[in-house]
Amino acid sequence: MMKLTRRNLLQSTIVAGVAASSVSTATTVSAANDSNVQSLPEGAVILFQGDSITDARRDRKKQTANQSAGLGDGYPFLIAGGLLESHPAKRLQIHNRGISGNKVPDLAKRWQADCLDLKPNILSILVGVNDIWHKLNGRYDGSVAVYESGYRELIEGTLSALPDVRVVVCEPFVLRCGAVNDKWFPEFDQRREAALRVADSMSLTVVPFQQMFDKAIDEAPPAYWAADGVHPTLAGHTLMAKTWRETVGI
Template sequence: MPSSLDRRQLFQASATAIVVGGLNTALATSTSAAESAKGSLVQDATVLFQGDSITDAGRDRKRGNANDSRSLGHGYPVLVAGGLLKDYAGKNIKVFNRGISGHKVPDLANRWQADCIDIKPDVLSILIGVNDIWHKLNGRYDGTVETYETGYKALLEDTLEKLPNVRIAICEPFVLRCGAVGDHWFPEFTQRLEAARRVADELSLERVAFQDMFDEAIKVAPPQYWAADGVHPTLAGHTLMAETWRQTLGL
């Protein structure tokens, strides 16, 4: 049986392999990727995080300012923002968080003009989908996998039409089998995850493989270590998400 150090090393290598497409490639390109990353955000770039409570992460919605820790919440967006602001000092970048707890794809659509289009992001990150099934299981929503997929695709197509130069990252919805998440979530959750992947692929958008990432993470520590209720990440989970997000986008 491998030692704890060996397991940590294995996990770190596996997580890197997930986001860059292979362990050997990751090891060979890690240095060059790090060296080139600082040139990948333009001067005055705007980065926008969108989604539900995982992205919201307790942010102060009354403030809404760029680069403000209270406006960014305590989750992966603030961790990403801190790293970007450090690494791109002098480029005057702006990072916003507009995630709202409880939201589903139709909720994004209802507020999209003000909370996305008007902000004119250069990089748009979206994590949405877990409430589309969770609220259905709780009897508060009747949306299907099909309505999730068609609604999501329509929202993204509209975004690309209005913001033709935006770089969109589709963060795949994820769950861990603990807390609120049990067998009754499946196979529908997997079907929704596959729908998000199809939409991203059909529109040639980047995908952040959070489900694969957590599937590797639970080989090192139990599911509740990363997301106590199976949905909302712990500090460790958010940190892993932030690292994977930056590695995937090369930022």
């Protein structure tokens, strides 16, 4: 039996205090997140938009909300599962309309049917990597300015048509491995910064995916999170889902 001393008692008190503080913080965050979800109307629509990172091999024939196959196997699926399990009474309607290979102009062409007609309460957009990847492959010639102006017009039109929608801009990201080499820079960072400027100018929520992965590579190499530097692994998608929910607050 450990002898109870003043030092042991002090250490025990400190440990207990830290534990209590951690529980209190977690409870506060959980309560805030729950409050944010409860503020959504029953049957609220959450829509994920973007390219292959969002698409994540979804079955495009499965268009009904909350269908596992229709949500793919990436971060939208993981987020949807968590929200549906945590808030069954809200009857949330969660859709994934990401399409592999899409750039900003591709989103614009299908925006009416794949966004506006769904009338989302929360709209999450992740787009930008193909706008440079296809340019490097000689399949597209859009500049950074074209990306920024097109992205801005897309969101401004959305807010005009759906003034109550909450738009979430996901920071474009790459990891330096696989297909991503020095040729991607500095233009990729310029495009990433353009997306952030668009979001900042309209006071939109930004999910800091590049910052998240920059920190994550301190724990494991880039390929652990995205083997080709662009498409996340299971670990990468899970980290994205966690960060998305923490940032959006639901």
